[in-house]
Amino acid sequence: MSAKSKALALKQFVPQEFCLKCRGCCRFKEADSVWSPCLLEEEIQMLLDKKGIPVASISIDRRIQPVPNPAGADFLCPFLETAGNQCRIYAFRPFECQLYPFLINFRKGKVLLTVDLNCPYVYEHINSQEAKDYIAYLADYLNSSTLRSLLKDNPQIIQAYEEVREVAEISLPDEIK
Ligand code: SF4
Numbered sequence: 001m002s003a004k005s006k007a008l009a010l011k012q013f014v015p016q017e018f019c020l021k022c023r024g025c026c027r028f029k030e031a032d033s034v035w036s037p038c039l040l041e042e043e044i045q046m047l048l049d050k051k052g053i054p055v056a057s058i059s060i061d062r063r064i065q066p067v068p069n070p071a072g073a074d075f076l077c078p079f080l081e082t083a084g085n086q087c088r089i090y091a092f093r094p095f096e097c098q099l100y101p102f103l104i105n106f107r108k109g110k111v112l113l114t115v116d117l118n119c120p121y122v123y124e125h126i127n128s129q130e131a132k133d134y135i136a137y138l139a140d141y142l143n144s145s146t147l148r149s150l151l152k153d154n155p156q157i158i159q160a161y162e163e164v165r166e167v168a169e170i171s172l173p174d175e176i177k
Pocket of ligand 1: 077078079
């Protein structure tokens with residue numbers, strides 16, 4: 001396993017039992033939603049080469065390509081198993097999926113760690129000591145040399161998400177300023 005791969009096992013903030021009951025994630029209003037997970041280059045290679053997923057599952061802008069929901073008007077991640085509300089590639093799920101409801105944001109020339117308060121668990125717990133500790137953990141992690149290198153190699157995952165709350169600043173690698 002490479003140093004980068006080892007670095008991508010993030011501690012999770014939202015308990016798994018809460019996620020399994022919530023039907024908010026992995027579903028999108030549009031097929032080209034900005035909320036569909038953006039992939040790192042090594043994730044694209046791993047999913048295509050080792051997991052044998054169809055090329056059509058990845059959009060031209062390096063996102064997971066949502067598919068129409070046969071039971072509704074929205075769109076679903078093709079890896080979502082809707083009956084059990086589970087991710088079929090959970091052990092290999094993308095970095096952005098591990099990070100959510102936290103996101104890496106570019107705003108006013110700064111790279112920021114932000115949080116999406118549409119997640120009901122984080123909405124309830126954002127002011128807790130648990131959340132403060134987790135944000136400190138994530139900020140340290142994202143400011144590490146390994147993650148700075150990852151951001152330099154994958155600027156596509158630094159997005160301009162709207163309506164998210166800023167919680168910490170991330171050092172911007174010189175190469176992508
Ligand atoms: S890859 Fe898994 S965790 Fe990520 S959006 Fe798809 S179903 Fe959800």
